[in-house]
Amino acid sequence: MDAENRIAELIERIRYHDQLYHTDDAPEIPDADYDRLKRELLELEAAHPELARPDSPTQTVGADPSTLFAPVEHRMPMMSLDNAFDRGELNAWIDRAQRRLIAVRTRRAAEEANSQGVLLLAGEEKRAEGEVTAETGATSVKLDNLVCELKFDGLAVSLRYENGVLVQAATRGNGRVGEDITANILTLKPVPHRLPAGAPQVLEVRGEVYMPLAAFDALNAQQDAEGKPRYANPRNTAAGSLRQKDPSITATRGLSMWCYSVGEVQGGPELATHSATLEYLDSLGLPVNPETTAVESVDAAWQFVEQCEAMRHDLPYEIDGAVIKVDHLDLQQELGSTSRAPRWAVAYKLPPEEKTTKLFDIHVSIGSKGKATPFAVLEPVFVGGSTVAMATLHNEDQVREKDVRPGDTVVVRKAGDVIPEVLGPVLADRPSGLPEWVFPEVCPCPHRAELKREGDDAAHYCRFLQCPEQLRGWIEHFAARNALDIEHLGEQRVRQFIDLGLIADVGDIYTLDFDLIGQQEGFGELSVANLATAIEASKQQTLARLLVGLNIRHLGDTTCEVLAEAFGHLDRIMEASVDDLAEVDGIGPVIAGSVHEFFRSEVNQDIIEKLRAAGLNFAEDSDQIEAEALPQTLEGMTIVVTGGLEGYTRDGVGAAIKARGGKSPGSVSSKTTALVVGENPGASKLDKAEKLGVPVLDGAQFEQLLETGVIA
Ligand code: IVH
Secondary structure, X not given: OOHHHHHHHHHHHHHHHHHHHHHOOOOOXXXXXXXXXXXXXXXXXXXXXXXXXXXXXXXXXXXXXXXXXXXXXXXXOOOOOOEXXXXXXXXXXXXXXXXXXXXXXXXXXXXXXXXXXXXXXHHHHHHHOOOOOOOOOOOOOOXXXXXXXXXXXXXXXXXXXXXXXXXXEEEOXXXXXXXXXHHHHOOOOOOOOEOOOOOOOEEEEEEEEEOOHHHHHHHHHHHHHOOOOOOOOHHHHHHHHHOOOOHHHHHOOOOEEEEEEEEEEEOOOOOOEHHHHHHHHHHOOOOOOOOOEEEOOHHHHHHHHHHHHHHHHHOOOOEEEEEEEEOEHHHHHHHOEOOOOEOOEEEEEOOOOEEEEEEEEEEEEEOOOOEEEEEEEEEEEEEOOEEEEEEEOOOHHHHHHHOOOOOOEEEEEEEOOOEEEEEEEOHHHOOOOOOOOOOOOEOOXXXXXXXXXXXXXXXXXXXXXXXXXXXXXXXHHHHOOOOOOOOOOOHHHHHHHHHOOOOOOHHHHHHOOHXXXXXXXXXXXHHHHHHHHHHHHHOOOOHHHHHHXXXXXXXXXXXXXXXXXXXOEHHHHHHOOHHHHHOOOOOOHHHHHHHHHHHHOHHHHHHHHHHHHOOOOOEOOOOHHHHOOOOOOOOOOEEEEEOEOOOOOHHHHHHHXXXXXXXXXXXXXXXXXXXXXXXXXXXXXHHHHHHHOOXXXXXXXXXXXXXXXXXX
């Protein structure tokens, strides 16, 4: 695969995992694997700068905020951190920062000299362009006032105090726009609702919300007692707990917070250093972590890192590393930031803890897309902050590569303290004659359909679409909020309908026998009517949501929107070749192949026909037919809309544009004719429009444009 395609593939995969981690709080891969993908992308971009894309995840932070909460625009962006994985990378960070300071200072001195009419010597001019390095430059800088902090494993939030009162709290979101979680933050015991008299007019405090281990264990004990599934780890549970629609649930979760920096400040004391800032926050009663240590050399910072490693499991909360920051604020200012991370700080990521345990057996589980994933059944072992009894082994090749066999003693770790991982066997402890594990030939469900290895990702699939193991997952996915949004068709009912033989694929949802359902235990007249109404309503969902519901491999919600937008009708997507699909902006070769393959399957085609017969909406917007009658004022124009516009729903505004012959994609590019800005617009679209010189219109100008086709 060439670099361009690999970059496209990496971007696709990283975005997918970003969404799972930041928005869904349900990562699928260990942090270490994610970091590896990111690193590979960074390296490729560095080697091929001409292929670097401004929308690459290496240039952005987190994921777009969920639509469940009101958006909050951060007045100062909430940034991420660059990582260092060993001592060499920590040194390299300091060297880079020092060189940068020299370059910045030399350039500034040259500019000043220039503005005073002083002639520069050739060498100085070169330095003025910022080409000077620590080795060649006359100046030298030593960054030795550093602050070492723990890297808390939770989620970043920003608290805004106005005149000492907590008025707003927001998640980081994509760094520019986060989610309003004020009501939830107010339930956190360590977060003061009011600051003492004399607090600044405006004080934005940034920090990490986390779940202490004791709270996590108590929550899981409660789950056990109620026979409910356990939570996987404190970080995701903290994120899920903070992003509850009902703050009274957040209140029961025992969340806590550590503050580690400030955003906007007005009317505060003059503070020269980061350590003084933290002391100030502490004096206001805000929670500041007591392990924070100011040091005077990189060597001392490294010692801190080593201490972190030693004490990480004695702490009552989880950390995933240490953060080293330049202490002096004027130096921080001089160093500045890249688009995603400050240059004055670096995160040292701790390697995950490892333990040994017994591998009892290897089983296979079937996912909602039919993927057969082998997993290790382990003797329970406490590692990385929780007990591990199972661990994914990903696929056949991984099992073979690791050479793990049932009966082995194996090394287990919690990669990034999220997902347990089996590293390999302790060969010295292997009983003699232990046989290799062989991938099962058939699916574990009662139909025992064949498991076939397909594609180039070494995965086996059960292609028997009525396999109850995957059917349940698919139907739940189809009915989920972001797909066809069928209320009253939850996990338990799906299971019940499958067991009753009422549903063998998602198409059967639309021919359910409600009389029969009404006779089942737990169903009254009202619940049957509610279910029937919800199913009927789902037929009007958009094409994009229908695509989400089809559960096509590699397709996320955003990609579904892109496809719906580009093709306008399910039939056109079904007919499209791989090349047609891959031509669409935002669709890479992997997705194109997967979409094409999905629609080639006869079983899937039958399902689509059932959905068609049931009257589901296959067109991008149902207004399209009447729309042709309207004057085509926007022909050839591409109008992007951000934020809510009075009198329109989100889909409605797109329909109004298309009805007049225009296009309305989800993002701004050089092809955009105008950006229309409504209530709570997305900052990134605005920024991009400004950068590209795309005209920005308000609601009234938009109305005029619709009518006349002229930008006022
Ligand atoms: S400073 C502009 N300090 O790590 C600098 N971040 O990987 C912003 N984090 O988004 C971050 N502990 O959520 C900082 N002591 C600490 C931290 C910390 C945890 C998180 C934070 C950030 C992420 C970046």
